[in-house]
Amino acid sequence: MKKLYLLIPCLFITTLLLHAQQRRKAPTSYNAGNSQDAKFLEKQWWLGFKAGINLSGADVVTAYSALSPVNYTPSAKAYDNFKHPGVVAGLEVSFYYKGFSVSFQPAYRNAIFSYTNQYLWEDPGIPENRLELTYAQKQQIDYADFPLLFRYDFASTRLRPYVQVGAVYTALIDATKSVTISGIDYASGGQNEFTNEPIIVGAKQLFADYQWALIGGAGVNYHVGNIRVNLDLQYRKGMSLANSTENRYGNAQLAGVGDAMDDIKINSFVVTLGTLFPLRFLTKGYSSINLK
């Protein structure tokens, strides 16, 4: 998150500096002077940087557990979806043509989601023989995303809202997992509440190397001089499993505490703020867009 806090002001400062420089160099003419300019500005390439946050959640396809109860029904894992913000930062390359855009946005994404397992041991006739344990499991996964999006701009004004659809192909970079065991032990003479130190392990082998998701979203571009500031919102619907089915029990530390990853698909909300620069200019007037 610290990286994000630094990156967003940097993007703003870059935007403002470029805008100021643009104003000094040449007064902007947002109205195309002639039809040749207008035709030229029907197309545009944009290149820029963007960063933001993502909130991830898991859809359980098939539940798994290393604990196989013999005389009780196991409780399902309780997922805390879309609760933990992770960072996302990357590039955007877009090609604009008459209101439609194709956008490729390779990015680094840090997805975080968590779940808890709860267990209870007791002796019906002896109330003090009772132990409640909660295993809080937090996953932090680093991904390289390769989204391809198709956009439609609603307007040709300085402020241009758009909608978008697309797909993202994702490659796993790294993953860690932490397990914090807490509980209440009634057998030790009182209500002994405790929280153990978390077990933090590298867990790359527990996650799928590749996955893909569908994207739907919306956003807005605001043109400042010849550059654009972009606010983008995406919802990504996981279409393939995010966990490794082969290495489900591959981590001895985690399997030892009874944890096994469910078959899950990861969904996420991604919000980014970015600055984009035009790659095609008119030689005269330096206009990057055609404002009607």
Add this chain to the structure above:
Amino acid sequence: MMRIKTFFLILFLLAQVACLEETNPAFDEKAFTKIYDNYQFSASYFPIDVQQTSDGGYLVLGGRRLSTTTFTGIYLLKADKFGNFISDEEIDESFVNPVGDLMKIGADYYFLCMDPLTLQTHVARVDANGENFTATPVSTSLTYPAAASQDGTNIIALSYNSVNLESVISIITSTGSVSSSKGYTIGAGEGVEEPIINHYLRTGRQFPFQTGKAGSLYFFNGFYNYTFSLVFTDISQDVPNGVVQGQQDDGGFSAIVPVSGNTFAAARFNFGDNFLLPKVNLNTSGTSSSTDLEGFTLPELTPDATVKIMRATIKNQQVLVFAADTKSKQVGLYFYDEASGTFLASRYIGYSNPLEVAAIKQTTEGDLIICATTFVGGRFGRFCLVKIPQSDIRL
């Protein structure tokens, strides 16, 4: 040129799509870790042995804590081929002290147990689901069963005669008939049997009692002449054919597997130290001492560690797998080449909850199944099965 680029692009995309994960029951069957939990606070279980059944599932024999006697009760658990719990059986307290191996004879599974009142050894039988338990008393007086192993359709049993102070080795049929039996003195005096009784009551050290057959001789790992010894016998002579002595109850063999002739794979303990001997020649026809044997010492193992040895074929290589309890509460697996005794690889299982090995077996597919006691929440003794695919073992 454009077509070639497009072709390679499509090929690349197809390759990437092929890398996507899908739910795959084959993977679920190939590797798993399963802990069989019971919600009862006072319940405590420990496994003794495991067998893969013909349906691909697993039958686990174990013991359980009883509230009415200090002996341990009998507990059987059936899991499917994915390791998921199917059923369990808590045998009533009329029979106690389950003793492995869990042996498949015909279509059924056998082990030894004991009547808590008469202390008489019984041959217990269950079906492949761990159900339809029957117990047949053996035909002669054999008290305190200590170990059992399979010899064809017979059972090689070790028991303890507390009246004559003898370790008794017997050949028993699956119907309980004792075809031969011979007792060997543990030594005179009351103090000699104290650790043995503590073993049965589980109030003291659990000794690695064992029986087997090496060539034409039978052997047992048990008390003889004041020491925990490896005794070779033809079960006919009053004096053993050969003895490898230990150091009273402070030294001896932790596990032993015959390989060929007088060559054995063994593990020994000596005043807390542990030594693995993947290739050792033993004198089966004279008296020798286990303390004279060398061996690889492993300081990571618990004092006088429980060790299980298995011969296995992994990736077309004949190997010996030693499974032992470590001080870090893991189970260490040590792989040695069977022919040369050279070290090949090691692997450790378990971490967060303590794990203590009970048995290691190779499945029909060549994978390893490790049966262990784990302590859920660091407290509650429960059965645990860990299956490791053969492909995951790097020799």
